[in-house]
Structure formats: structure tokens, C-alpha cells
Amino acid sequence: MPSEGLDGPNRTRVKPANDTxxxxxxxxxxxxxxxxxxxxxxxxxxxxxxxxxxxxxxLTLAKxxxxxxxxxxxxxxxxxxxxxxxxxxxxxxxDAMGLGLGFTDGEGPKFERPVRTESDVKxxxxxxxxxxLGYVLDAVRSTRxxxxxxxxxxxxSGSPWTLACYMVEGGGSEDFRTVxxxxxxxxxxxxxxxxxxxxxxxxxxxxxxxxxAQAVMLFDTWGGVLTDCAFREFSLAYISQxxxxxDRENEGEPVPSIVFTKGGGAWLEAIADCGCDAxxxxxxxxxxxxxxxxxxxxxxxxxxxxxxxxxxEPVIRSESRRVLQxxxxxxxxxxxxGGHVFNLGHGISRFTPVEAVDTLVQAVHEHSRSLxx
Amino acid sequence: MPSEGLDGPNRTRVKPANDTxxxxxxxxxxxxxxxxxxxxxxxxxxxxxxxxxxxxxxLTLAKxxxxxxxxxxxxxxxxxxxxxxxxxxxxxxxDAMGLGLGFTDGEGPKFERPVRTESDVKxxxxxxxxxxLGYVLDAVRSTRxxxxxxxxxxxxSGSPWTLACYMVEGGGSEDFRTVxxxxxxxxxxxxxxxxxxxxxxxxxxxxxxxxxAQAVMLFDTWGGVLTDCAFREFSLAYISQxxxxxDRENEGEPVPSIVFTKGGGAWLEAIADCGCDAxxxxxxxxxxxxxxxxxxxxxxxxxxxxxxxxxxEPVIRSESRRVLQxxxxxxxxxxxxGGHVFNLGHGISRFTPVEAVDTLVQAVHEHSRSLxx
Numbered sequence: 001m002p003s004e005g006l007d008g009p010n011r012t013r014v015k016p017a018n019d020t021x022x023x024x025x026x027x028x029x030x031x032x033x034x035x036x037x038x039x040x041x042x043x044x045x046x047x048x049x050x051x052x053x054x055x056x057x058x059l060t061l062a063k064x065x066x067x068x069x070x071x072x073x074x075x076x077x078x079x080x081x082x083x084x085x086x087x088x089x090x091x092x093x094x095d096a097m098g099l100g101l102g103f104t105d106g107e108g109p110k111f112e113r114p115v116r117t118e119s120d121v122k123x124x125x126x127x128x129x130x131x132x133l134g135y136v137l138d139a140v141r142s143t144r145x146x147x148x149x150x151x152x153x154x155x156x157s158g159s160p161w162t163l164a165c166y167m168v169e170g171g172g173s174e175d176f177r178t179v180x181x182x183x184x185x186x187x188x189x190x191x192x193x194x195x196x197x198x199x200x201x202x203x204x205x206x207x208x209x210x211x212x213a214q215a216v217m218l219f220d221t222w223g224g225v226l227t228d229c230a231f232r233e234f235s236l237a238y239i240s241q242x243x244x245x246x247d248r249e250n251e252g253e254p255v256p257s258i259v260f261t262k263g264g265g266a267w268l269e270a271i272a273d274c275g276c277d278a279x280x281x282x283x284x285x286x287x288x289x290x291x292x293x294x295x296x297x298x299x300x301x302x303x304x305x306x307x308x309x310x311x312x313e314p315v316i317r318s319e320s321r322r323v324l325q326x327x328x329x330x331x332x333x334x335x336x337x338g339g340h341v342f343n344l345g346h347g348i349s350r351f352t353p354v355e356a357v358d359t360l361v362q363a364v365h366e367h368s369r370s371l372x373x
Numbered sequence: 374m375p376s377e378g379l380d381g382p383n384r385t386r387v388k389p390a391n392d393t394x395x396x397x398x399x400x401x402x403x404x405x406x407x408x409x410x411x412x413x414x415x416x417x418x419x420x421x422x423x424x425x426x427x428x429x430x431x432l433t434l435a436k437x438x439x440x441x442x443x444x445x446x447x448x449x450x451x452x453x454x455x456x457x458x459x460x461x462x463x464x465x466x467x468d469a470m471g472l473g474l475g476f477t478d479g480e481g482p483k484f485e486r487p488v489r490t491e492s493d494v495k496x497x498x499x500x501x502x503x504x505x506l507g508y509v510l511d512a513v514r515s516t517r518x519x520x521x522x523x524x525x526x527x528x529x530s531g532s533p534w535t536l537a538c539y540m541v542e543g544g545g546s547e548d549f550r551t552v553x554x555x556x557x558x559x560x561x562x563x564x565x566x567x568x569x570x571x572x573x574x575x576x577x578x579x580x581x582x583x584x585x586a587q588a589v590m591l592f593d594t595w596g597g598v599l600t601d602c603a604f605r606e607f608s609l610a611y612i613s614q615x616x617x618x619x620d621r622e623n624e625g626e627p628v629p630s631i632v633f634t635k636g637g638g639a640w641l642e643a644i645a646d647c648g649c650d651a652x653x654x655x656x657x658x659x660x661x662x663x664x665x666x667x668x669x670x671x672x673x674x675x676x677x678x679x680x681x682x683x684x685x686e687p688v689i690r691s692e693s694r695r696v697l698q699x700x701x702x703x704x705x706x707x708x709x710x711g712g713h714v715f716n717l718g719h720g721i722s723r724f725t726p727v728e729a730v731d732t733l734v735q736a737v738h739e740h741s742r743s744l745x746x
Contacts, residue, residue, distance in 0.1 A: 175679075181684060183680075226678075227718075263657065265639050266639075284598075284599070284604075286601040286602075310550055310553070310557070310558075311557035322602065351550060
């Protein structure tokens, strides 16, 4: 147990030395705009690839708390990032449900036993995270220990709908026709899958919070493939259910939640109404207009185009300034405080040069500090 | 030349027996909501697959006017659709520019000579459609003849940005990192590619109009992968340039234009401002809210989720009614007329049963007639 020693009742009481992220998520004043990057522990980092090689395969990496802790720390050690995000796979829950997760090279995740029939659906049950996802909770605890309070640790889960996409399709999809056929033809079955998933995601995130996650994020990666009506009924309703049942604090500290629907620009108001503290924005939305729509209710996270990191340094600087300036001054018109967590609008590309990340983090910190003066 | 005989000065003067589509695009009263389907001549039709087999390969099918005419007519003969759309490939223009278009099985289009360097960009020139895309114009003429005025014929082109995506990437892409790297790193080169494309698309669509296309549509399939700023600068600016230079009428008849940006829900007002007659909607937008935003300026086309056609008949009926009801009554609040052309929010899936299309066309016609009474 790498988490022993610091792992005790006092561990999570240590406030992070750098709590800028948590204050921004709570819409409290910060000296600069905090930044972290979706998929920041990933293949663009040489040290990540080395650890992964050592692990042998992706699932072993995700399922071995020591290795997961190691890769979670790597980007935080290399860059001046304001948060760590738990390294894990988005499909740990359906894996724990017994669907048989595997990865094929270049093809992404595949389930041996996808959920297709009425009896498949009826057999589904929410796993007990303490019993069946203990390796994730161990990784949360050992990462908290290893971070030594430098920056906060974000836990995460896929949204009920996004998990259902993988569970029913059996893997990734271009047109989601299998899961959508269930949705349109057998909405009763679809709702049952989603109800189980919502329960599972709630239990999973609350277990991560108890293990020490200081903020949690729901990745609704595939909410944007739905119609307006179907998004509200089959994705957002279950996200709301999860958010309503999340532990709002742990050991006296508030635990903010972030909801990110990729391609969800049309539904920002509805997402902001689900009770989350922050809404993630992909790169297609103007963050200034998004703030005008929901900034009085939620903090915003995003929204640089990940492709900007493939461009030369001056472009990275000017494009990150553009996002900061579009967000605007920290104070709202009524004197209350807005909240912005800088991030990409999607996971970082494996083709990103590490120097680009350094440039970005520096540019965001420097420019946002100068805007605050 | 299958177009001889009727192909003369009098040919295009024949008004279509069914001009419901053209009236809806002009926001004039119609007895029912007209319907056609993106990719309606496609692999879900057995007769299409037979013609394609006869052609040998996709490019031969697209480049042989007799065969292109045959497949353009197939869905119109089978279903009570209110328009035919020219069967052609979206990449005819870059092919005519000499980039060497080919299709690999299951991998989609590939260019032998993608546009990557400064000298590649400088070598680009807009093709003369009469000389280099004559096979498309022949297909337009022979389709008009074969249609005998039953329904109007829609011509089309990819948007300048969408063509540029394929030209620079050399084919399809998941992350568009090559074209976005050019956009962010060398915007001067990107603008030059887009200027050539805008000229080429304008000439191409005007040639289709002169050959007999009675409406034209710009497919901005990849506009939605851009940031708010980049969409306006690199896609919409060039769409506007094309639309401003389109022939507004041919032989005394107005020729309406439709602009469809997939994933462009955030920019409906800006798209409606480009001067087009109708705006296409993917399935993620509520068509009622879209109408409230731009319905006083433009007709709307869309927006059923193509996956609905994989569901049973009652679901097809109820989901198509939902779109018609969300659009609302034909009259605007001020007594002027709105315009709705029913369509899918994306191309029809190859897995669609033909009976589903029959059900849909019937349901749209019947239900919209009953709503008009």
C-alpha cells in the first residue's frame, strides 16, 4: 500500500498549497487563472510512454495504483499546472459490471459482452466501488499522498449516457446506431441501463471523494450526438441525478463538481441548472458568450482548441490570450466574482510537443495575472 | 448524350410539376412540408448498389453522366420525395485541381498529392467547370431531362473550408491536425487555399445552375470542428463570398441557396446573414428555437436524427411529428410565411430499411397537411 503513512484521518485535511483551482471553481477571487489539461497524463509525455511500456499494457497501467499514481504525478512535476487529475480509464465501471473490457491496438476499447438484449440489461447492477473498484480508490489515496498537498486532485467518471454508449455499442462508434436504436426502439431498456449507470457513477464518485478527490468531473463525451430532446431525457436527466447525490464536502472542505458535455453548446443553460459548480466548454463555443449565458450560476472550464498546441509559440500565446480576454474581467457587472479554469476544449493530442505545454501554462499564468491588475 | 432532345432552350423553362420545395425555400405558402434526404441516392438502396457494381467503382459511377443520372433518379422513383439531388462526389473540385483523388475500401477518399507546402498552395488554381468538370454538368443536364419536370433538381458543392480539410489532410481525419496546423501556423497559406476554393465553388455552382440546377446547397461538413473565431474567419467568410456571387436566377426562375454547417448550431444567426435562402440544421438543434433565431430571414432545412430511421414505424411517425410540431405553424407571428424543408440532420445511414423511408415521407406529408388545416 503506497498510501500508508500519510494515509490517515489527517491526510485530506491538508489544504493544498496551491488551491487556485478550487477557489476558481467556487467563483472566489484568484490571483491568476488556474490551468490543467484534459488527458494531461498521456502519450505526448515521454515519461508516460516509459511507464506504460513498463506496465505492459494500458489496462495494467490503469489498474495498478503505484503506476497510476506515477503517471498522474508526471505532468504536475514537469509543468506548473494547478491540478492533478486521477489517471484512470473512463470504462472502469462497465468493466467492474463484468462486460469484459479489452483494448485492441489502434482500435480503442472493446467489450467482450456488450449490453444488447433485455436479459443483458436486466443483469446489470451498479458495482460496489469499495469492493470492485478498489484499485481506483487506492490510486486516489496514493496520489494524494504523493502530491503532498501541492495541488488539488480531481477525480472523474464518464457520464451515465457516455458509459451506456460504450456498453451498448461494445466499443467506440462513428454513428452510435446500436445505442440509438435501443434509445428510439426500447426507451424502457435504455432508461434502465441509465438508471443503473447513474447509481454506479454516483457511488463511484462519492467513493473517490471519500478517498481524497478534492473536485470531481463528469465527462459526457457523447452527449453531443443526441437530439435536443434526447439529450435532456437520456443524458442530462441522469447527470442531474448524479450531481444531486454527490457529497458536497469531505472532511469540512467543499468538493466542487464539473460537468463537460462535448458538443453541448446548445444546452449550456440546462447543464448549468443541474447543480454542478462548473461547466466545461469545448472549443467551438465563445467563452465570453457562454459566460453571459451561465456565468452568474457556474464557473466555466475550457476552452482552447487542442490543435493550437501544434502551432508555434507566438500563436499559443495569442490564442490563449484570446480565450482569457473573451472570458473577460474576473468581476461580474454586479460585483460578484466569476470563475474560469483554463483548459483545452478536448483532451491533449498525443502529437503535442512538451515545450508547447510549458509555453501555454506560462502564458495563461502571466497574462491572467496582468489582466487582474 | 442522354440529355439530347429535351436539352435545349426550352428545357429549363419547364416549371416542375411539384415545386413545393422551391416555394418552401422562398418562404411561400405550401400545402404540406416538402421532404428530401441527404444522401438519398446511396447504399441503403439495392438498385443503387446494383448500378454501382455495374460501374465497377465509386469514381466511375460519379464520373459517368448516364450512371449518375440513373442513381439520382432512383430514390425519386421509389419514394414520394419532393426533390432530386445531383449524385456526385464532394471532392470533384480538388480532383479537377489535379490532386489525384482515389478511394480505398472502407477508408474513404485519399488524395495522392495533398496540399501541404507553400509551393503546393501556390500551384492551386480554380478549375474551369465547363472544361474540367463537364461530366458533372452533363449529369445535371441529363438528370433534368430524365426528371421531366417531376420535382426540382438540387445541385451542390462542398464549402471552401470543407474542401480544404480534405485537400490538406489528404483524406478524412479524426482531429484535423494537419489543416489546423496550417490554419494556426500559416494563416496566409490557409487563406490562399480558401480564396482559390471560394472561386472554384462559385464557378462550379453557377455552372450547375446554368446547366439546370434549380436550387444549390453548400455542404460545410467540417465547419463545426473550428473555434468560434476560426469558423467566422476561415469558413463562413468564404461561404458568404460564394453565396454573394451565385446567380440568383436562371432563365427567369429564382435559384435558392441552402447552407448547411454540421455542428454549426452556435452560428445560426451568422450563417443566416450570409445571404442564403435556407439554413440546414443538424439533429442536435431544436428547430423551433432555430426558427425563433433566424426564421424571419431564412427557411430552415432539417432536422431528424438519421438513427430514427432504424426504429420501428410508430417511432418514425412520432419523431417526424415532433420535428414538424417544433417548427410550428407555417405563418409567423406577423403574418408572413415561414419555410421548412424536411430532411435528416445528416446523410441517411446505409443500414436504413427502405420501408422506413416510405413511412417517413408519408408521415411528413400527411402530418404537415393536417397541421395546415
